[in-house]
Amino acid sequence: MKRSSLREKNKPGSTIFFSHKSLKNFLDSNAGLILSLPALAFVIIFIFYPLVQMFYLSLFRWNFVSPNMIFVGIENYVRMFLNDPVYLRSLVNVILLAAQSSAIQIPIGVALATIVLRYRRIGGLFWAIIFLPYVISSVAVSLIWTWMYNPYFGSINVFLRTIGLGFLARPWLGDINTALIAIFGTVNWIYIGLTTTMTIATLKSIPPSIFESARIDGLSGFQEFRKITLPLLKELIVVLVIIDIAGAFKFFDLIWVMTQGGPSDSTHVTTTWLYRAAFRSSEPGYGAAIGVTIFIFSFVIVQLLIKFTRSRLTR
Amino acid sequence: MSQQRPSRVRLVVALVLVAIVVVAAGVAFFLTTQRPAEKIRIEWWDEWGEARLKWAEEMEAAYERDHPNVDIVIVEFASDEEFKTKFEAAIASGQPPAVFRTLGGGVLKSYVDGGHVEDLTALLNEEWAVNQIPRTMLRQSTWNGRHYAVPFDLWAGHFYINRELFEKAGVQIPPITSTWTWDEFKAAIRKFKEAGIIPIAVGGKDKWELSFYYMYIVDRLAGSDAFRKTINRAPGYSFTDEHWVKAGYLFKEIVDLGAFQEGFIGASYDEAQNLFFTGKAAMWLQGPWILGDLFASFPDFPIDIINFPTVPGGKGDPTMLLGAVQHHYAIAKNIPDNVKKVAYDFLRFISKRENIIRYAELTASPLAQNVPVPTEHYPAVLVKVIESTSRASWLQMAYDEYSPPKFAQVHLDSLAAVAAGTMTPEQMAEAQERVARELAEQGILPLEEV
Incomplete structure (x- = not known):
């Protein structure tokens, strides 16, 4: 077809792309879209495609190397919820991890931030020290704490014995009653620095005049905290809770290095159980099914929280 | 005009463009990686x-x-x-x-x-x-x-021992050429404990070290065929057979006796190694791979090897060793x-x-090939390992290496649970039998005709 005839048919504003005018129009009006294409391509290749592939894989029984993948439908999911107590235990552990992170890190973080801001002269140094653990590679942290928890050489038990609390000394990671608590201790040690830092950043953005007028109005330090600081931090706290929940669902390295989910499967979280199923037992289909549930749970929870945040915060 | 274009058209256009970008990227990648092979x-x-x-x-x-x-x-x-x-x-x-x-x-x-x-x-x-x-x-x-x-090479599992600690606790070292009984073994454990020495170091976190004990006990109890026949679903063999349960209880017996260090179920290989190398633990059930590290740090370590004890009523040949071609x-x-x-x-x-x-x-390391190596190339304890290996009536390959990975995991996890006291030996036996049946249904077992 000759170009001229094409152009004749092509009335202004129609949707054929390759005439000069509409191409220009198209480029103009879609510049944002076109410029974001490379990024979009990456998202599709590296996020959407693997997600679809994971769901697909979760319907099969396979061992990574066999040429036959056996379609088993939802068998992997049935097994997970009806026949796999460790999976359920790992879900409980994720919930515990998220809950204790929020309950412990946020109050302590806020308290430390208040201290840092109040005593400005040494506050900066104090803040740097609190933040330090967050900067260390988590595998290094895990190894350090594993040795600290060691019943024979570990500094924690040595310390307890030295101050006369020897009856508290125990193999922290080698006891099914304390292993999870020991891991929580390390987690909090790492992340309190982050919570503190985010709180400091938020508090610094509050105009000081608010606090000044509060003081002129005669509010005590505690009243000031309760009536002014805390309400202003509400948004941040919601964000921190979201971070804790999302973080609990993707938590892996620390637990894997410290206990590998043991002793006796008591410290598994969903990701470590996924890893064990997929790569230790060579059941990628089952691992993928666990991955799908992690995706769904975290997606739903984060959506709920975002919705909750919006409605609360725009009020 | 184009601003009001329906969004579906936009989406289609976008996807087409994405496809073009992807294909172009792929072609570019392909072109840049296809170099003529020189070597x-x-x-x-x-x-x-x-x-x-x-x-x-x-x-x-x-x-x-x-x-x-x-x-x-x-x-x-x-x-x-x-x-x-x-x-x-x-x-x-x-x-x-x-x-x-x-x-x-x-x-x-x-x-x-x-x-x-x-x-x-x-x-x-x-x-x-x-x-x-x-x-x-x-x-x-x-x-x-x-x-x-x-x-290429072999490994065999022995108790590596610290001779000095044996002397200190007054425990007779049973010669590698003979056997010692379960009761003697338990008496030795008690003596070490009285002397304030950890009888045995073990890294229970990785679980395979725990498995060494269970495998040895099974072979001592029921003979070398038991595992191969049972895992390969030979008629009349089941993981719920008495000796599988009994092995669990014998293992539990030494756990309860305090044979291992405190918190052993959460201890890593490195932590166990540390206890043994620094002279805190008297024995470590391991393969010859520990020797390289040992001699690198402690060239004068009073090292020796002894056999795993026999068990009461055991039908297995006591010269059998845990080990395999590695x-x-x-x-x-x-x-x-x-x-x-x-x-x-x-x-x-x-x-x-x-x-x-x-x-x-x-x-x-001991060789799997028939090539005589002048013994001066080996440390004395390794010569002992090699001699002991050549006397062995059978080398029992580790279950977690012999079996399909899924069985291996169930075996390791449930044994760790028995050690932690969260599972009974009966439950462990049932768990192993269940997964073996499942794998047989899927055609993964048997691995070989037995």
């Missing part, structure tokens, strides 16, 4: 470790000197697990390494079944190989009469013919007598 590239994959890596580098240099058109590429992995994961990814992407190490057993079988491993029967029937490689050493890499790997090398099936040809030649090269002797010198 034949042989990737050689292993979880090396220092001593074996040194050997590999010598082999590489020697082979490349004689074959300038070949590039041997040594690829190193930090752990067996990393090796497995990367290897399976390489297979899936159709670019397997030409030469790779394997431990044989269930894992190799799954690769063979998947059609990824070259059949080396012809190579292993060449004259040099028939003379040099005893057929019994091919057991772990042979199915349906076809051989798939060249065996490192084998195999060739990937799906590689270009010219590469494969070189890979064959390279396997023949590294199996030359002088290269095997060099292997023994550097790694200080």
Whole structure:
């Protein structure tokens, strides 16, 4: 077809792309879209495609190397919820991890931030020290704490014995009653620095005049905290809770290095159980099914929280 | 106008453009990676470790000197697990390494079944190989009469002991050529505890160390056939048979006696090693691989080996050892013919007598090939290991290496649970039987005719 005839048919504003005018129009009006294409391509290749592939894989029984993948439908999911107590235990552990992170890190973080801001002269140094653990590679942290928890050489038990609390000394990671608590201790040690830092950043953005007028109005330090600081931090706290929940669902390295989910499967979280199923037992289909549930749970929870945040915060 | 264009059209346009970008990127990638091959590239994959890596580098240099058109590429992995994961990814992407190490057993079988491993029967029937490689050493890499790997070295499990601590606690060292009983074993544990010495160090976090005890006890109780018959679903054999449960209870007995260090179920290999090397623990049930590290840090360590005790009412032969052929090398099936040809030649090269002797010198491990190594190349304790291995009536391959990975995990996890007291030996036996049945239904078991 000759170009001229094409152009004749092509009335202004129609949707054929390759005439000069509409191409220009198209480029103009879609510049944002076109410029974001490379990024979009990456998202599709590296996020959407693997997600679809994971769901697909979760319907099969396979061992990574066999040429036959056996379609088993939802068998992997049935097994997970009806026949796999460790999976359920790992879900409980994720919930515990998220809950204790929020309950412990946020109050302590806020308290430390208040201290840092109040005593400005040494506050900066104090803040740097609190933040330090967050900067260390988590595998290094895990190894350090594993040795600290060691019943024979570990500094924690040595310390307890030295101050006369020897009856508290125990193999922290080698006891099914304390292993999870020991891991929580390390987690909090790492992340309190982050919570503190985010709180400091938020508090610094509050105009000081608010606090000044509060003081002129005669509010005590505690009243000031309760009536002014805390309400202003509400948004941040919601964000921190979201971070804790999302973080609990993707938590892996620390637990894997410290206990590998043991002793006796008591410290598994969903990701470590996924890893064990997929790569230790060579059941990628089952691992993928666990991955799908992690995706769904975290997606739903984060959506709920975002919705909750919006409605609360725009009020 | 175009601003009001329906969003569906926009979406289609966007997706088409995405597709174009993706294809273009793919083409660009393809074009930049297709370079003319100058040399034949042989990737050689292993979880090396220092001593074996040194050997590999010598082999590489020697082979490349004689074959300038070949590039041997040594690829190193930090752990067996990393090796497995990367290897399976390489297979899936159709670019397997030409030469790779394997431990044989269930894992190799799954690769063979998947059609990824070259059949080396012809190579292993060449004259040099028939003379040099005893057929019994091919057991772990042979199915349906076809051989798939060249065996290099062996391991055997013994109690490595600290002679000084035995003297200190007044425990007689049972000579390696004789046996000792379960009661003597328990009495020794009590004596060590009285002397304030940890009787046995064990790294329970990785679980395979715990499995050593269970496997030894099963073999002592029911003989060497028990596991192979039961896992391969021989009629009349079940994991719920009495000796499987009893083995769990005997293991539990020494756990309850306090034979292991405090918190052993959460302790890593390194922590157990530390206790033994620094003289806090008297015994460590291990393979000869510990010796390299031991002599590197403690050259004068009062090391010795003793046997695992016999058990009451046991029918097993007490000269049986836990152990197996350890490192084998195999060739990937799906590689270009010219590469494969070189890979064959390279396997023949590294199996030359002088290269095997060099292997023994550097790694200080007992050989799976029939090449006499002058004993002055080995530390005295290793000579003992080798002599003890040659006296053994049977080498029991570790369950977690012999069996399909899924069974291996259930075995390891439930044994760790028995050690922690969260599972009874009966429940462990049932869990093992359940997964064995499941794998039989799926056609993964049996691994071989028994």
